[in-house]
Amino acid sequence: MIEIKNVHKSFGTLEVLKGVNLTVDKGEVVAVIGGSGSGKSTLLTCINGLEQINSGSVLVDGVEVHAKTTDLNKLRRKIGIVFQQFNAFPHLTVLENVTLAPRKVLGMTNTEAEEIAVKQLTHVGLADKLSVYPGRLSGGQQQRMAIARALAMSPSYVLFDEVTSALDPQLVGEVLDTLKLLANDGMTMICVTHEMSFARDVSNRVAFFHKGVLAEIAPPDQFFTAPQHPETKEFLSNVR
Amino acid sequence: MFDYTFQWRQALQKLPLLLDGALVTLQIALLSMAMGIAFAVLLAVARNSRSRWASAPASVWVEVSRNTPALFQIYMAHFGLGSYGIYLSPYMALLAGITFNNAGYLAETFRGALRAIPGTQLRAARSLGMPSMQAFRLIIMPQMFRIAFLPMTNQMVWAILMTSLGVTVGMNTDLAGVTQDINVRSFRTFEIFAIAAVIYYLIAKAVTIGAQLLASRLFRY
Amino acid sequence: MFDTALTLSDLMFLLKGAGMTLAVTFFAVTGGTLLGLLFGVLRAQISVWAALPLIFVLDVFRSVPLLIQLVLANAFQAIAGLNMPPFATSCIVLALYTSAYCTEIVRGAIDAVPTVTRRAGRSLGLTWGQDMRFIVFPMALRVALPSWIGLTLGVMKDSALVLWLGLIELLRSGQILVTRLQEPMFILMVVGAIYFLMSFPIARLGGQLEKRWREDD
Numbered sequence: 001m002i003e004i005k006n007v008h009k010s011f012g013t014l015e016v017l018k019g020v021n022l023t024v025d026k027g028e029v030v031a032v033i034g035g036s037g038s039g040k041s042t043l044l045t046c047i048n049g050l051e052q053i054n055s056g057s058v059l060v061d062g063v064e065v066h067a068k069t070t071d072l073n074k075l076r077r078k079i080g081i082v083f084q085q086f087n088a089f090p091h092l093t094v095l096e097n098v099t100l101a102p103r104k105v106l107g108m109t110n111t112e113a114e115e116i117a118v119k120q121l122t123h124v125g126l127a128d129k130l131s132v133y134p135g136r137l138s139g140g141q142q143q144r145m146a147i148a149r150a151l152a153m154s155p156s157y158v159l160f161d162e163v164t165s166a167l168d169p170q171l172v173g174e175v176l177d178t179l180k181l182l183a184n185d186g187m188t189m190i191c192v193t194h195e196m197s198f199a200r201d202v203s204n205r206v207a208f209f210h211k212g213v214l215a216e217i218a219p220p221d222q223f224f225t226a227p228q229h230p231e232t233k234e235f236l237s238n239v240r
Numbered sequence: 241m242f243d244y245t246f247q248w249r250q251a252l253q254k255l256p257l258l259l260d261g262a263l264v265t266l267q268i269a270l271l272s273m274a275m276g277i278a279f280a281v282l283l284a285v286a287r288n289s290r291s292r293w294a295s296a297p298a299s300v301w302v303e304v305s306r307n308t309p310a311l312f313q314i315y316m317a318h319f320g321l322g323s324y325g326i327y328l329s330p331y332m333a334l335l336a337g338i339t340f341n342n343a344g345y346l347a348e349t350f351r352g353a354l355r356a357i358p359g360t361q362l363r364a365a366r367s368l369g370m371p372s373m374q375a376f377r378l379i380i381m382p383q384m385f386r387i388a389f390l391p392m393t394n395q396m397v398w399a400i401l402m403t404s405l406g407v408t409v410g411m412n413t414d415l416a417g418v419t420q421d422i423n424v425r426s427f428r429t430f431e432i433f434a435i436a437a438v439i440y441y442l443i444a445k446a447v448t449i450g451a452q453l454l455a456s457r458l459f460r461y
Numbered sequence: 462m463f464d465t466a467l468t469l470s471d472l473m474f475l476l477k478g479a480g481m482t483l484a485v486t487f488f489a490v491t492g493g494t495l496l497g498l499l500f501g502v503l504r505a506q507i508s509v510w511a512a513l514p515l516i517f518v519l520d521v522f523r524s525v526p527l528l529i530q531l532v533l534a535n536a537f538q539a540i541a542g543l544n545m546p547p548f549a550t551s552c553i554v555l556a557l558y559t560s561a562y563c564t565e566i567v568r569g570a571i572d573a574v575p576t577v578t579r580r581a582g583r584s585l586g587l588t589w590g591q592d593m594r595f596i597v598f599p600m601a602l603r604v605a606l607p608s609w610i611g612l613t614l615g616v617m618k619d620s621a622l623v624l625w626l627g628l629i630e631l632l633r634s635g636q637i638l639v640t641r642l643q644e645p646m647f648i649l650m651v652v653g654a655i656y657f658l659m660s661f662p663i664a665r666l667g668g669q670l671e672k673r674w675r676e677d678d
Contacts, residue, residue, distance in 0.1 A: 048367060050363060050366065050367065073369045073370065073371050074369070075369075076366070076367055076368065076369040077368075077369040079367075080367075081367045083360060083363070083364065085358070085360050087358075087360045087361060087363070087364035089361065089364075089365075089379055090383065090461060091382045091383055091386065091459075091461060100368075100378065101368035101369060101370065104370065104374060104378065105368060105369040105370055105374075133460070133461035134461075135461055146364075149368070150367075150368070153368060153369065244540045303657075303661065304653070304657070306664070307614075307618075307656065307657050307660040307661045307664060308618065308653050308656045308657060308660070309618040309619065309620075309621040309632065309656065310618070311621045311622060311632060312618075312621060312632055312649070312652065312653060312656060315632065315635075315636070315649060316649055316653070319636070319639060319645040319649065320645050320646045320649045320650075321646070322645050322646075323644065323645050323646035323647070324646065397524070401524075401525070401526040401527070402526075403526075404526035404528045404529060405526075405528060405622075407528070407625075408624070408625065416526065416528065416529065419529075429532065429536040430533065430536040430537055430540055433529055433532050433533050433536065434533060436529060437525045437529050437530075437533060440524065440525050440526060440529065441521060441524045441525055444524035444525075445524065
């Protein structure tokens with residue numbers, strides 16, 4: 001379970017998260033939507049400790065992420081994250097990209113790591129690209145590789161930060177399909193997204209962020225048909 | 241105009257000696273590059289560090305090595321350290337001077353290369369649970385060397401050419417030193433130095449072409 | 462503060478040496494730049510095959526140590542009975558050495574001017590000469606200037622080698638003082654400081670120019 005309690009986060013004088021409260025249970029898929037600068041991406045990076053928080057707490061399976069004594073490296077093995085910019089390691093092949101962390105961080109042997117990597121890459125549909133370098137892959141393929149790379153660590157939670165926003169329209173579908181697969185497998189996911197249809201079809205709850213605050217959160221049918229807050233209503237009316 | 245007979249045969253007989261000297265030249269160049277690269281990585285990281293204790297001395301090293309002559313740096317190693325009772329042999333002084341110089345120039349190259357790597361690479365590696373050092377070693381450094389490869393090759397060629405400065409501090413086992421030795425004894429200055437020049441040229445070309453071949457095999461992406 | 466035997470006249474001696482350094486650098490860079498402009502324009506115009514001899518010769522200047530070049534040139538002029546003073550020999554060798562690097566800078570800068578821009582000019586009726594003067598030169602100058610400044614500073618540092626031909630430039634002046642006063646570290650640090658002062662401000666200026674012009678784009 002991920003518990004976010006009254007988290008405040010500022011970049012210099014600009015407060016980006018103004019007291020956010022959110023609990024995500026095991027097996028839940030939470031879609032996070034909202035305008036640019038509303039704090040959605042920052043929330044994700046605060047969960048895995050890439051960003052510090054100013055006050056409040058973030059607990060992952062009862063462990064306080066931002067405590068001085070927490071071993072962040074160990075914690076990050078449980079929390080996978082996939083970014084908007086796929087961040088493929090260009091000097092490693094697809095297979096090497098995915099086996100790197102299992103080998104170096106989890107200490108697996110080459111054989112063990114390769115077995116897992118091949119399984120994950122097949123799952124995302126990249127079984128035939130194992131010895132290819134990322135530079136030769138399309139954006140959609142690189143993003144799917146990034147997903148496989150995160151999953152190879154067998155995380156308990158996976159965070160997705162607008163993973164389709166940097167893709168050409170025709171490549172978005174293949175990545176969303178992968179996310180749907182994951183959700184069906186029972187993976188706990190927090191997805192920051194602009195894709196409303198995805199939010200509607202796949203998530204258990206939809207969270208709306210507005211100016212650093214979690215304005216509204218509800219199951220999709222309720223969220224999209226009967227939004228409560230005025231900002232939510234306005235946001236949804238501006239979105240197709 | 242030419243009241244002089246060129247004695248090429250006599251000079252060419254010294255070829256084996258010159259080639260021995262060329263080997264010493266290569267040895268010094270390779271050692272100075274290996275050490276220079278190691279120092280340069282540390283300097284580049286130190287310069288980017290937020291701690292003044294790290295970045296200030298690193299900056300001094302880099303700026304001094306880049307704004308003073310290489311010959312001056314060698315003189316410092318050979319004569320300057322004498323003030324503190326440290327007497328480096330011509331070989332050690334030459335090696336120290338060239339290494340100091342290499343480190344400074346390469347540090348600047350590496351700094352630029354590090355800046356060209358998106359910060360998101362490190363984020364992605366850290367997000368997979370990799371500690372900083374490991375992420376730097378496995379993800380950042382390979383990309384940095386790829387970007388810096390051509391400047392590194394140029395620096396290697398310069399290192400080879402810089403070894404010739406050793407004659408000014410009494411070095412007599414490298415190519416230039418051996419050449420000067422023969423020159424002083426035979427007075428066939430032009431012929432012997434011309435042959436040395438050809439050898440330097442061939443070594444420089446071999447290194448450049450070798451590096452290109454190496455690059456095409458290492459960086460297949 | 463410093464307990465040293467270095468007198469003011471000694472300092473003047475060093476500065477005289479610095480003057481020699483600057484003089485050699487001046488002639489080398491002037492000659493080298495003029496030749497570099499000529500060869501660079503030539504290289505940018507004619508095909509690689511036709512330019513091969515020139516490419517080869519200039520490459521030799523960059524692949525043989527400067528010290529060896531100075532010795533060879535000096536030996537050659539002695540053999541040829543030219544009786545050139547070492548200053549002249551040094552300046553000529555350094556100028557040729559500079560031109561080898563300058564050619565590449567000029568060629569690179571000309572190539573950096575977009576062909577479409579030049580074609581636009583020619584289509585308006587400008588001659589090749591006018592294209593060069595009004596379109597290529599201003600744009601190429603921006604690209605070339607930071608590298609050219611770097612080259613000039615490099616030549617200034619490399620000029621220390623002329624001490625081998627007997628010229629009393631800055632480093633040799635320092636060495637003479639060290640022999641007399643026996644304070645190697647201190648004197649060399651003064652020499653280093655003078656080199657640093659001659660180089661660092663100009664290097665910084667070049668860097669700032671580069672940054673400013675890049676932002677202008």
